[in-house]
Amino acid sequence: MFDPDNNFSLEEIRPKLIGLAYRMLGSVADAEDAVQDTFVKWSLTDQQTVKNPGGWMVTACTRRCIDMLRSAQRTRIDYVGAWLPEPTQTTSMSDASDSDLELSGSLTTAFLLMLERLTARERAAFVLHDVFEAPYSDIAQILNMKEATCRKLVSRAKSHISHNKVRSMVSLDRQEALLNAFRAAVSTGATQHLARLLADDVMLSADGGGKAPAVLDALQGKNVVLEFISSRLKSYWERLDCVACEVNGARGFAIDEESNIHATVSFSYDDAGKVSGIYIMRNPEKLSRFRSVTVE
Numbered sequence: 136m137f138d139p140d141n142n143f144s145l146e147e148i149r150p151k152l153i154g155l156a157y158r159m160l161g162s163v164a165d166a167e168d169a170v171q172d173t174f175v176k177w178s179l180t181d182q183q184t185v186k187n188p189g190g191w192m193v194t195a196c197t198r199r200c201i202d203m204l205r206s207a208q209r210t211r212i213d214y215v216g217a218w219l220p221e222p223t224q225t226t227s228m229s230d231a232s233d234s235d236l237e238l239s240g241s242l243t244t245a246f247l248l249m250l251e252r253l254t255a256r257e258r259a260a261f262v263l264h265d266v267f268e269a270p271y272s273d274i275a276q277i278l279n280m281k282e283a284t285c286r287k288l289v290s291r292a293k294s295h296i297s298h299n300k301v302r303s304m305v306s307l308d309r310q311e312a313l314l315n316a317f318r319a320a321v322s323t324g325a326t327q328h329l330a331r332l333l334a335d336d337v338m339l340s341a342d343g344g345g346k347a348p349a350v351l352d353a354l355q356g357k358n359v360v361l362e363f364i365s366s367r368l369k370s371y372w373e374r375l376d377c378v379a380c381e382v383n384g385a386r387g388f389a390i391d392e393e394s395n396i397h398a399t400v401s402f403s404y405d406d407a408g409k410v411s412g413i414y415i416m417r418n419p420e421k422l423s424r425f426r427s428v429t430v431e
Contacts, residue, residue: 150431157223158247163424166430194276217353223425261289271286304385320369334411337356337357338355344417360413377391401414
């Protein structure tokens with residue numbers, strides 16, 4: 136639960152603000168900028184007049200994210216190929232608590248893509264309420280709106296996304312089985328084990344941002360996706376290391392050559408526990424911070 140209070144330091148609150156800003160913006164770089172802007176604004180404020188510094192920080196950061204998100208949504212119209220959220224390395228979920236697992240579910244690529252359907256204020260209200268469990272009275276103050284309006288924003292957001300579905304997580308054993316099958320398909324071209332783990336309508340998306348080779352249009356359907364993995368991905372990655380790691384709150388891969396990351400791969404799952412989405416990040420700008428920033 137995200138519950139800032141009067142007893143805080145900038146060092147302690149920074150990871151929480153990064154987590155909020157990243158879910159709002161889908162970009163580690165932009166999240167860091169938003170938090171830095173918040174700290175600068177705080178340094179210029181008469182801090183003795185602020186009764187709740189933690190709440191002030193959350194409010195300032197959220198409002199800055201709304202402004203940045205509106206600008207980003209306009210510029211993404213000209214984005215080359217598929218746009219995917221910037222991947223982030225997260226801590227291991229093997230010994231995580233139920234609350235940690237629930238929070239990590241709001242970091243998945245699929246969940247962040249669902250949030251892209253929302254307006255900036257809908258996204259803010261939804262993230263604050265459903266992810267960080269902020270009461271509507273606090274959200275109303277943060278967004279400078281009436282509580283009834285905030286309730287409508289959250290309700291409208293829920294009507295646009297199926298957040299329970301994309302936040303569902305399969306067991307670690309099943310995730311590890313997927314990693315083994317995917318690695319085998321890339322290294323040998325054998326796809327029989329991977330085929331059993333994919334949904335019939337599985338979709339593969341790749342983000343090169345016009346800066347690295349990547350399929351421009353999403354591939355859909357088990358046979359099409361398997362053919363792409365066993366032929367094209369095999370030819371690209373068979374000599375590289377598929378390093379298993381935590382990507383956006385779940386098990387995934389960093390495609391690595393002597394500590395130089397060529398790509399990350401993350402997955403989403405349907406209600407039956409089969410892979411419904413495969414997300415490949417190739418944009419070097421979005422890979423540059425992957426191992427240097429951990430988002431909570």
